[in-house]
Amino acid sequence: xxxxxxxxxxxxxxxxxxxxxxxxxxxxxxxxxxxxxxxxxxxxxxxxxxxxxxxxxxxxxxxxxxxxxxxxxxxxxxxxxxxxxxxxxxxxxxxxxxxxxxxxxxxxxxxxxxxxxxxxxxxxxxxxxxxxxxxxxxxxxxxxxxxxxxxxxxxxxxxxxxxxxxxxxxxxxxxxxxxxxxxxxxxxxxxxxxxxxxxxxxxxxxxxxxxxxxxxxxxxxxxxxxxxxxxxxxxxxxxxxxxxxxxxxxxxxxxxxxxxxxxxxxxxxxxxxxxxxxxxxxxxxxxxxxxxxxxxxxxxxxxxxxxxxxxxxxxxxxxxxxxxxxxxxxxxxxxxxxxxxxxxxxxxxxxxxxxxxxxxxxxxxxxxxxxxxxxxxxxxxxxxxxxxxxxxxxxxxxxxxxxxxxxxxxxx
Numbered sequence: 001x002x003x004x005x006x007x008x009x010x011x012x013x014x015x016x017x018x019x020x021x022x023x024x025x026x027x028x029x030x031x032x033x034x035x036x037x038x039x040x041x042x043x044x045x046x047x048x049x050x051x052x053x054x055x056x057x058x059x060x061x062x063x064x065x066x067x068x069x070x071x072x073x074x075x076x077x078x079x080x081x082x083x084x085x086x087x088x089x090x091x092x093x094x095x096x097x098x099x100x101x102x103x104x105x106x107x108x109x110x111x112x113x114x115x116x117x118x119x120x121x122x123x124x125x126x127x128x129x130x131x132x133x134x135x136x137x138x139x140x141x142x143x144x145x146x147x148x149x150x151x152x153x154x155x156x157x158x159x160x161x162x163x164x165x166x167x168x169x170x171x172x173x174x175x176x177x178x179x180x181x182x183x184x185x186x187x188x189x190x191x192x193x194x195x196x197x198x199x200x201x202x203x204x205x206x207x208x209x210x211x212x213x214x215x216x217x218x219x220x221x222x223x224x225x226x227x228x229x230x231x232x233x234x235x236x237x238x239x240x241x242x243x244x245x246x247x248x249x250x251x252x253x254x255x256x257x258x259x260x261x262x263x264x265x266x267x268x269x270x271x272x273x274x275x276x277x278x279x280x281x282x283x284x285x286x287x288x289x290x291x292x293x294x295x296x297x298x299x300x301x302x303x304x305x306x307x308x309x310x311x312x313x314x315x316x317x318x319x320x321x322x323x324x325x326x327x328x329x330x331x332x333x334x335x336x337x338x339x340x341x342x343x344x345x346x347x348x349x350x351x352x353x354x355x356x357x358x359x360x361x362x363x364x365x366x367x368x369x370x371x372x373x374x375x376x377x378x379x380x381x382x383x384x385x386x387x388x389x390x391x392x393x394x395x396x397x398x399x400x401x402x403x404x405x406x407x408x409x410x411x412x
Contacts, residue, residue, distance in 0.1 A: 004135045009126045009185055014136075016181035017119070018143050020082070023174020025151020026158075027089065029253050030167035031101075032238045037164075038098055043242075045370040046098050047235050052362045053102045054109040058355035062113040066348040067202035074118055074187050081115035082179035084108075089172040093165040117348040124335045124343060125188040134271050134332060141267035141328040150260075156253035164249070205342065206349025213337050216346075218396025220353055222283055222326050224388035227357035228381040229290040229319045232297060233259050235365035236374060240312060244374065245305045258313045262320025263327075270328045279329040280396060286325030287389035293318045294382035298375040360384070 005011045035050065036043035069077050088108040095101055123140070127133040155167055197205070210216040237255050241247035247255075273282060297315050300308050330350070338346040361381060369377040 004127060004132050004139060007126065007132075009187070010123070010136060012181050012185040013119070013122065013126070014139065014143065016178040016185075017140065019174045019181070020178035021143055021174070022151055022154070023089070023171040023178075026155055026167040026174075027092075027171040028234070029151070029155040029256070030092070030164045030171070031105075032252065033164040033249055034092070034095065034101070035098075036238055036242065038095075038101075042370055043238055045366045046101070047238070047366060049098075049363070049366060050101050050105050052359060052366075053106050055355045055358040055362060057106050057109040058113045059352050059359065061110045062117055062348050062352040062355075063203045063206065065114045066117060066206075066344060067199060069114075069118075070202065070344065074122055075182060075185075077118045078115055078182045079179045081111045081118075082175045082182070084111040085115070086172040086175035086179075089168050089175065092168045092171075113351070117344065117351040120331065120351070121344040121347040122187060123331075125340070131271075133335065134274060137331050138267050138270045138328060141270070141324060142264055144260075144263070144267075144327075150257070156250040159249055159253070202345075206345035206347070207353060209338065209342060209346055210349050210353065214396050215333055216337055216350075218280070218392045219283075219330055219333055219350070221388050221392035221395060222287060222330075223350075223354040224357040224361075225287050225290050225385045225392070226323050226326050227354070227361040228385040228388070229294060229323055231358060231361035231365040232294060232378055232381055233316060233319060235362060236369050236377070237316075239369060240300060240374060241309075244301045245308050245312070247305075247309065251309075255312060255316060258316040259320040262317035262322075263324035264320075265317075266321045266324035267328055270324075274329060274332075279332060280398070283326045283329055284389070284393065286322040287385075287392060289318060289322035289325070291382045291385040291389065293322060294378050294385060298378035298382070301374050 005014065031050065032043065032047055035046040039046040085108055088104055088111070091104055092101075095104065123136055124133060127136045155164075158167065158170075210220060233256070237259075238252050241252045241255050242249075245251075270282075293315050296311070297319075300312050300315065302308075303311060331347075334346050334350055335343070361384065364380060364384075365377060368380060
């Protein structure tokens, strides 16, 4: 897996991804604690709303910016987005009202919606060989997982000596370092569409491609399975640990680390597994694990603090593993189902539409958690995940090709 780091372009971009992710990990912990500071037991509702605002920015901004900047150099797009994110992160420690969280998160995540699809669409042009690309995807997934595992632990350590407000400074530093690495990397020139289309057609190009192909329609359904599970973890971990189990701020960070550990374990084995197991089989296994994990999560508040803490750690590991089984191979599908001149549009559509699922699941995890309690919330999310997994099986039949032959077939 680590052989791909011999590629200097990928190595620099991967390092940029890692340092930005560390900053983002600190932001996740700090934002949860800020919400708890402002709203107490209703922190889940506040955080759920903030994350819904984030998803609106992702869904609304990503396709528009992609269409408007399709001929702008990628370096300019990436560095500008990093600069904006760093500036916003430095404003968050001064928040005193919940509405201020919503405004700043909207601005910060609009910049992220610009950065991430542009970044992801560059990698296939750098790692041209399919095996190298698979290794690169697993390494990228591993970076996300290491962030989920180590950033909370780093945050837990830092919280013993500093206020959580200073974690936002670490977030800004990560974005600044990311921009510096992008500036010093030679980036490939992305292929622009051969013919110009009206703006509304450029904005919807990637979504139309995804809806046209059975494999990508199946991926869209799987996105909802991932969203249902991730929402419970991101929104309600602080409520599970602080209110349900009587844990500390550091325990919140450790619980989030368990989710990252499960995802990391899968990412490490994915390149080898995908040499013998089809992408569809691995991804559907993840779709089976996640609803079961959500149902078990519904029972956690019924146990004593010690037993509940152990059960939460095991369930969070399982949920992390299930999400990685779906997320890690997904970019392989996007690459195989797109051509160079449509790749940015397809990656942007996946980014936008996958996050659109969170517009449903984040409010459920936050608002329903505050009104009906964690057990009911976990059960509702399990039902949503089950229905989405069933849909994925139906719209992505075994006979549908998942590789480059599907592109050739679609073009005929």
